[in-house]
Amino acid sequence: MLLRIVILVAAFFCCFPVFAASGLKNVELRDLYFGEVLYYAYQDMHFEALSRLDIELKQYYKIDEPNLDPLFLNLGQAEFSVGDIELQYRMDKRAGKAIQAVLGSGVDLATRNQAALVLARMFYRKNDAASTIYALDLIHDEVDLTKYRGKSVEELRGEEPENFKTDVAYLRALANIDTGQFTRAVEILRSLRNEKSLQGYVLYNLGIAMLQAQQEAEGLSVLGELGRLETTENDLLALKDKANLRLAYRLLDSGNAELAQTYFQRVRLDGVYSNLALLGAGWAAVALNRYDRALVSWSILHAREKSDHSVQEALMAVPYAYGKLQAYGKAANMYNQAMDAFAHEIFRLDASIKSIREGKFLKALLDEQSKLDQNWVVNLRELPDSPETRYILDLLASNDFQTSYKNYKDLDALEKHLDKGLADLMIFEELIDIRRAYQEPLLPEVEAKFKKIDARAKLRLEQRTSLTKKIQNMLIVPRPEYLATADERMASDRIAALEQYMADHPGKVNDDLANRIKRLRGVLLWRVHSEYNQRLTDAYNHQVALDDMIEAFKIRYYSFIRTRQAATQSYEGYQAPIRKLRTGLFAAQRKLKGVMARQGRLLETMAINELDIRRKRLEDYQIKARFALAESYDRAIKAELEKQIEDQNRLSKENLKRPESEKETQKQQELTPPPEDGVTGSDSSIPDKFPDS
């Protein structure tokens, strides 16, 4: 409930719907890692999303052929997302640069226009309305065909998100209001009146713009229309209340109290603006001299939570009304109650200020539960010794506090990242040491074995190359002897030896033997030549089979090479980067601690200042209540005396008229205590409470 109030109070000042994270919806995914970036971005885990996106883009920009990387197809969106997510992570400085880079790059028109809208929203958030309009002027409808060649019009145009034009027009109208161009704002807002997504917000801003543009009657009519809007949505109901309240106070200021009451009555009694409405309704009744009617509204308010400013005003207003109704005793009692209430609230404020000074506020702001709990504001108050958050609701909802608070929480999260980073580095070093201790003794032995295997492998590969060449040559020039078997070669050698012997000793060998040798040579040649084709085919098939085996061998070989390299790389070359990272992490940690301390002090100061203002206001009320109490008491006494005098006078007159016997009875009665019959029943308690007076 309280959180809702904080949000709604924030809406009171801003009055525009919360924009969804733009540019990241309906992405046609081509890269898994970019999908992971979106996964974190959609969960509002901006740091995680940005760190992953940075890694992806860093790796992408390093590769030689980026067009082969899947991110190439999502590059425009990825570069746009950098600015978009940075903006959501409140890194405005970097986001602005990233978005302007997208505006200058060759992305499609829809992405360019979206980037311009995001930039405009960034300027608007920084209360820079002129720059907002400048950024919105960068949005175009037409594609610049001369700039990018080789792409179709559809490609250059891109896909415009739903409601894009409405968002642009609405933001332009808001910026126009901020720059004082009310007539222009009225024109735009009139064109958006039927937009369902902006229902209520358009009417409210249109009404305000019309009032500012001196179109009083129309403005009031538009606000009146919003005040009668039929809706069940909480945000719109609050906006409706706000419109009624604004109208009512405007009417009250212009002296039309009767009509103002009608609008005050339209504000819901359980809404966020109900206290202001009840207070206003009371003052409207006072303006009509109807103190009894004022008491109806103020009495409801009087019973509510005392830390609310309107309720505190009602604590003074109720006795004021009783005083005006001449119920001085009742008024005095209620002023007395008000003083007690103010004293109690001042005590709570002092305790809150003390707890802030003791650092409990910052501790409570960083409470882990608050991240998960929607009602973190309530829990903040319920934590031991934490300050009373009811007094700083407006502050909590303010833009300055929210910025500082989010920064403080971000710094806390960053500190944890840095701590984790430093712890990770220690683990990495330990891991590297373990790897080194295991790998270093093994590697020389493995290396020696590998060298032997490598030498054999190289020899075999050379042989295979030689064989392949021979087979290729045999296809052109047949060489049957190359395909002779080992037995045939041996037989051929022996026959050749015999032939040599015959040649050297012609007379020693008879003809039969010579013929046998010739026949053997013939048989051998016949076999080798007749089987040549088959043998060549078999040799080719064996070579193919060998190639398969060599391929398998090469895979294992290169796998081993990589494993050996990975084994060395698993512990070598990390020392310098780890040292550099550690230095960077320590430096960032030091810087962060300093800024975090300053940010914390700023938050504490803001809270203390706010509580101090409330405290001073209560002190003023106390002084006023004290004077009013004295005055009421005087008036009560005076009224009592006047009544007594009047009674005496009346009795005297009656005595003059009555006989002597009745006068005796009257004297007897005067000796007994008087009945409780003053101005009001409660007046009798006044002397007990103020005996000195």
Add this chain to the structure above:
Amino acid sequence: MLKQYLTKNLFIAVMIALSALPFSPKAAEVTKEQIKGLDEQVQDIKRDVLELTTELSLLEEKLLFPSNTQVSLFVSLEGDKKFVLDAMQIKIDDKVVAKHLYTFKELEALRLGGVQRIYTGNINTGDHLMTASFIGRSASGNQFRGSADFAVIKAVGPKFVEIKIIGGNSPDQTISFQDW
């Protein structure tokens, strides 16, 4: 004498009254420039920490998941927006390597088109059997399960597999795989 007595007592009374007042000196003023200045310093720190985290993540990947053994598994949702994914479990070679229970925000992120990296680890080159299982609920609240196998062929480079849970209506949700 009486005047002196009254003056002295008045002074004491004032001192007592002042000491009874709560000590609440006003804190220093907070200016817009202060808030803006600090905001810019916070932005600088964010940039520094992001850069350091990028370096650290790259180092971590190089150290723990070398490309020759790296395998990364991703989960995505397609189709029925009302399907509620409760849990996923991934096995590689019959060994559970990842389990995940989904929060509301995670499920929403998946529905919007985000992709969750559910596992990054190391496996040898060669063939591996991956089994992906899920538990989910239909719009009517009926719970159902699904499971599918996929042959992961790990080569020299890093391996990426997308596990898609697809289907028109909730009870028909099936798992499909895409090798990236």
